[in-house]
Amino acid sequence: MPPFRIGHGYDIHRIVDDRPMVLGGVTFDVPFGLDGHSDADALTHAVCDALLGAAGLPDIGHFFPNDDPAFKGIDSQKLLAQVAVELSNRGWSIGNIDASLIAEKPKIAPQLDKMKSHLAASAGISVSQVGLKATTNEGAGSIGRSEAIAAHAVALIFRQEANPIEAP
Ligand SMILES: Nc1ccn([C@@H]2O[C@H](COP(=O)(O)O)[C@@H](O)[C@H]2O)c(=O)n1
Numbered sequence: 676m677p678p679f680r681i682g683h684g685y686d687i688h689r690i691v692d693d694r695p696m697v698l699g700g701v702t703f704d705v706p707f708g709l710d711g712h713s714d715a716d717a718l719t720h721a722v723c724d725a726l727l728g729a730a731g732l733p734d735i736g737h738f739f740p741n742d743d744p745a746f747k748g749i750d751s752q753k754l755l756a757q758v759a760v761e762l763s764n765r766g767w768s769i770g771n772i773d774a775s776l777i778a779e780k781p782k783i784a785p786q787l788d789k790m791k792s793h794l795a796a797s798a799g800i801s802v803s804q805v806g807l808k809a810t811t812n813e814g815a816g817s818i819g820r821s822e823a824i825a826a827h828a829v830a831l832i833f834r835q836e837a838n839p840i841e842a843p
């Protein structure tokens with residue numbers, strides 16, 4: 676197997692009135708949130724799937740089934756931390772993660788740094804290894820109508836014995 680691999684993750688959750696809005700481990704102070712079995716943190720789920728995909732592992736639903744009461748309302752930062760352990764146990768380190776949120780609301784930019792800090796801490800990497808952007812869907816489709824929020828993520832992982840950061 677080559678020493679480097681990339682992965683992609685995608686997730687989308689519906690916006691509802693009676694739930695918290697948690698994205699990247701940050702709870703937004705808004706009167707609407709995301710529906711789901713867990714805390715419904717679409718961004719963190721996309722990051723988990725990018726990492727799992729890079730390692731050639733099954734997706735987040737395999738590790739954390741959405742019919743398991745153990746994961747009801749769970750903080751997705753715990754899931755990301757477990758994904759990092761799954762990779763480490765298989766000899767993989769994380770090079771970098773980059774993600775994009777597609778959301779008409781809430782305004783993400785003021786919270787970006789805090790979200791990156793949460794993701795980095797959960798994944799066991801530094802903030803400089805995490806990229807994060809937000810964009811609206813320009814009013815188009817279900818995201819544009821504020822019915823849902825989606826996230827895309829990519830991740831680069833490398834064999835623990837082939838650290839590109841330390842390499843000359
Ligand atoms: N939910 C969002 C969406 C976007 N932003 C920020 O606004 C900028 C412009 O967004 P466009 O969709 O018009 O490209 C974008 O670069 C983000 O910085 C945001 O904070 N929250």
Ligand SMILES: C[C@@]1(CO)OP(=O)(O)OP(=O)(O)OC[C@H]1O
Pocket residue numbers: 686687710711712713714715716720735736737739740741742746754
């Ligand atoms: C982490 C899980 C656990 O139920 O979260 P959900 O809130 O169900 O979110 P989804 O992204 O639809 O699927 C992933 C699930 O495994």
